[in-house]
Each structure stands twice: as C-alpha cells, then as structure tokens.
Amino acid sequence: MPRRMTAAIIDGKALAAKVRAGLGAAVAELRAKHGRPPGIAVVRVGEDPASKVYVTSKEKTAQELGFASWQHHLPETTTQADVLALVRRLNADDAVDGILVQLPLPKHLDANVVLESIDPAKDVDGFHAVNAGHLFQGRPSLVACTPAGVLRMLDEIGCRLEGARCVVIGRSNIVGRPMAMLLLNRSATVVICHSRSDVEAEVRRADVVVAAVGVAKLVKGSWLKPGAVVIDVGINRDEAGKLCGDVDFEAAKEVASWITPVPGGVGPMTIAMLMSNTVAAATRRLQLSSTRTS
Numbered sequence: 001m002p003r004r005m006t007a008a009i010i011d012g013k014a015l016a017a018k019v020r021a022g023l024g025a026a027v028a029e030l031r032a033k034h035g036r037p038p039g040i041a042v043v044r045v046g047e048d049p050a051s052k053v054y055v056t057s058k059e060k061t062a063q064e065l066g067f068a069s070w071q072h073h074l075p076e077t078t079t080q081a082d083v084l085a086l087v088r089r090l091n092a093d094d095a096v097d098g099i100l101v102q103l104p105l106p107k108h109l110d111a112n113v114v115l116e117s118i119d120p121a122k123d124v125d126g127f128h129a130v131n132a133g134h135l136f137q138g139r140p141s142l143v144a145c146t147p148a149g150v151l152r153m154l155d156e157i158g159c160r161l162e163g164a165r166c167v168v169i170g171r172s173n174i175v176g177r178p179m180a181m182l183l184l185n186r187s188a189t190v191v192i193c194h195s196r197s198d199v200e201a202e203v204r205r206a207d208v209v210v211a212a213v214g215v216a217k218l219v220k221g222s223w224l225k226p227g228a229v230v231i232d233v234g235i236n237r238d239e240a241g242k243l244c245g246d247v248d249f250e251a252a253k254e255v256a257s258w259i260t261p262v263p264g265g266v267g268p269m270t271i272a273m274l275m276s277n278t279v280a281a282a283t284r285r286l287q288l289s290s291t292r293t294s
C-alpha cells in the first residue's frame with residue numbers, strides 16, 4: 001500500500017450507507033419471490049439508557065430498509081423463564097428471520113443461557129456458540145456484526161490481508177475473538193493482545209491494528225509502523241468528556257496509511273452488518289422452506 005503523508009480516513013457512515021443501499025435489491029427479491037420482507041425481532045429487558053438508543057436505531061434502520069420489525073420490551077424484573085419463553089416463541093415464528101437480544105441484560109439474567117436459546121439460524125448477532133464455532137472452523141456462518149463491519153472496511157480500502165501481520169487488541173466474544181478468526185480465515189498472521197500483553201511491542205510490528213479495548217487513546221501514534229492500517233472499535237470518553245476511541249487519533253493519523261475516526265468509523269458499520277445478517281438469514285430460511293415445499 002503506498003505511504004501517504006497523513007492517513008486517509010475510512011468513512012464508516014458512507015460505507016454503512018453503501019452496505020444498506022446494497023441490501024435493497026435483496027429485500028425486493030425476497031418480497032417478489034416469497035411474498036414477505038426479512039423480519040427482525042429485537043428483545044430489550046429493563047431500562048439501560050444506551051440499550052434503548054441502540055434498539056431504537058436498529059429498529060429505525062430495519063424499517064427504512066422495508067423489513068418487518070418487532071420490538072419486545074420486557075420489564076427489569078422479568079424472570080429468566082419469561083425471557084426464554086419469549087425467545088422460544090420467536091424461534092417458532094416463521095415471519096421472524098432474525099432475533100436480537102440487546103445486551104447487557106439485567107444482572108439476575110444469565111446472558112449466555114439466553115443467547116444460546118436463540119435458534120442459530122436466526123442468530124443475527126452471531127453470538128451463538130454454533131455460529132462462533134463455524135467461524136472458528138472457517139465455515140460460513142452468521143458473523144458478529146462489529147468484526148464483520150471491520151472486515152468490510154478493510155475490504156473496501158483494498159487492504160491485502162493474506163500474510164499481513166494483524167494485531168487485534170481485545171479478546172471479547174463480541175469483538176476481539178471473532179475479529180481474529182475473520183482475519184485468520186483470510187490468511188493473515190494474527191496476534192491477539194489482551195490486558196496481560198505487551199501491546200506496544202506487538203503494535204510496532206503490525207501492518208493492521210484493530211483496537212477493541214475500551215481504554216481511551218491506549219494506542220499511541222508513536223507505536224505504529226509507518227503506513228499501518230488502523231481500525232478503532234473503542235467507544236470512550238476523553239478527559240474533556242468528548243467521544244474518543246482506543247487510539248490516539250490525532251497522533252496516529254500522522255503515521256498510519258488509513259484510519260477510522262471515532263465517532264463515524266466502526267460504529268455505523270455494526271448496524272449495517274446486522275441488517276446484512278438479517279437479509280442473509282431470511283434468504284437462507286426462505287430458500288430452505290421453498291425447497292421443503294417444492
């Protein structure tokens with residue numbers, strides 16, 4: 001990749017709009033062939049304010065794309081049995097192609113048990129062990145939306161991953177681990193860093209850095225290899241209360257070849273990939289059901 005003076009910005013908002021626009025034709029085709037649009041059900045439990053914002057934004061995007069969407073808002077005191085009963089109902093509902101249980105759940109609920117109760121074919125968040133396992137084995141699956149969005153960004157800029165040294169900082173099930181698997185499946189040489197790693201030493205050798213930590217400006221510009229591609233997943237507040245990522249953007253953009261801003265980088269891609277997963281789940285389910293009935 002040619003070295004630039006200042007990094008080019010990867011515009012997540014523009015790319016997310018492009019992804020959404022690309023889904024329009026698939027939605028129209030599903031309607032024409034099967035008589036209905038993709039359907040997504042979003043489950044929210046309790047009053048977490050951030051969850052409310054996320055869920056509203058997901059539902060709005062789904063509606064703009066012409067999906068059928070249902071929001072199930074359960075009270076904070078809902079029992080595990082009641083949440084599981086709702087997921088069972090949604091699993092059995094043929095109009096529902098995608099089920100998303102918004103995290104975090106209230107503390108008395110076991111998120112792992114709830115997520116594992118979702119039919120893997122409808123697991124549009126890609127968190128079910130079956131889908132995570134398929135990703136681990138390099139088989140097609142519904143992939144967690146944020147890392148899927150990051151990969152889409154890397155593809156968009158034409159970043160060559162084969163043989164590239166990619167450092168993923170963070171090992172969560174939601175971002176770090178699936179991100180590392182996606183890169184490995186593209187034949188990158190992948191290093192996964194966490195709280196006990198020498199992050200600086202690894203970043204210094206990286207062609208691609210994906211930071212998914214949750215520590216404001218952890219990655220310094222001086223750590224980066226000149227020309228590195230930097231993807232910042234983190235959403236934090238700096239000392240002044242301003243939104244910022246896990247990378248010191250101002251310094252990093254002087255060294256990197258490409259970089260994502262925060263906000264306006266990875267964030268918008270997550271919802272776009274959720275919609276893409278829902279279209280993929282609907283397509284697979286409707287194809288299967290028409291094969292069964294023909």
Ligand code: NAP
Pocket residue numbers: 146169170171172173174175176193194195196197199212213214215218233234235236266267268270
């Ligand atoms: P998480 O579950 O808290 O995981 C954070 C990871 O970072 C852990 O693996 C942790 O290591 C590691 N870590 C913490 N401090 C570190 C340090 N000083 N040096 C190296 N590694 C360190 O977080 P997450 O859910 O993956 O999210 C990460 C960030 O991405 C957060 O800011 C979150 O808000 C953001 N996020 C953004 C989106 C989006 O759509 N843009 C989506 C999801 C998450 P250990 O495992 O050793 O504890």
